[in-house]
Amino acid sequence: MSVLVGKPAPDFSEKAVKGSEVIDGFTLSQFKGKYVVLFFYPLDFTFVCPTELHAFSEKVAEFNAKGAEVVAVSTDSWFSHLAWLETPKSKGGIEGVQYPIVSDFNKTISADYDVLLDGGMALRGLFLIDKEGIVQHQVVNNLPLGRNVDEALRMVDALQYFEENGEVCPANWNKGDKAMKPNADGLVEYFN
Numbered sequence: 170m171s172v173l174v175g176k177p178a179p180d181f182s183e184k185a186v187k188g189s190e191v192i193d194g195f196t197l198s199q200f201k202g203k204y205v206v207l208f209f210y211p212l213d214f215t216f217v218c219p220t221e222l223h224a225f226s227e228k229v230a231e232f233n234a235k236g237a238e239v240v241a242v243s244t245d246s247w248f249s250h251l252a253w254l255e256t257p258k259s260k261g262g263i264e265g266v267q268y269p270i271v272s273d274f275n276k277t278i279s280a281d282y283d284v285l286l287d288g289g290m291a292l293r294g295l296f297l298i299d300k301e302g303i304v305q306h307q308v309v310n311n312l313p314l315g316r317n318v319d320e321a322l323r324m325v326d327a328l329q330y331f332e333e334n335g336e337v338c339p340a341n342w343n344k345g346d347k348a349m350k351p352n353a354d355g356l357v358e359y360f361n
Contacts, residue, residue, distance in 0.1 A: 170283050204235065204297065209284050
């Protein structure tokens with residue numbers, strides 16, 4: 170698996186679905202100047218996936234308040250995305266999810282982000298992209314392991330804190346916690 174952290178996020182132009190709207194030529198580069206939480210999931214109409222899409226949906230306003238956009242990607246067709254979005258939550262669907270879901274039917278996006286499995290579906294990859302389009306954080310889970318959306322929010326907070334203050338965020342840091350200067354004196358001061 171390649172590490173994309175510190176590198177430009179691979180751009181793409183594909184069909185996406187947002188609510189009931191089909192968007193042609195949906196690109197990552199349209200979000201330059203904003204933070205992006207780009208996450209991949211294996212397949213529509215599966216089991217762990219709708220729990221994640223709903224969990225991100227429940228927190229999308231919090232991401233947006235931090236200047237971050239949420240974008241989902243799977244290797245399903247946009248027809249499948251639209252059908253899943255029209256399926257009620259009580260029947261395993263994702264009705265009500267309002268952030269864009271990109272169709273990576275050609276599997277090029279998943280391959281560019283190195284989350285594509287031999288069977289043609291994506292692993293659960295998550296990439297935090299800064300306002301300049303650089304990947305600042307990535308985490309990839311295997312298929313049965315759902316993500317923690319609060320951790321993605323925490324990483325947005327940590328990146329923004331570092332950018333604004335020049336201080337680094339230690340283990341288990343949360344917004345409002347003590348950070349440290351990125352040097353030996355900063356570490357000593359942090360521990361004392």
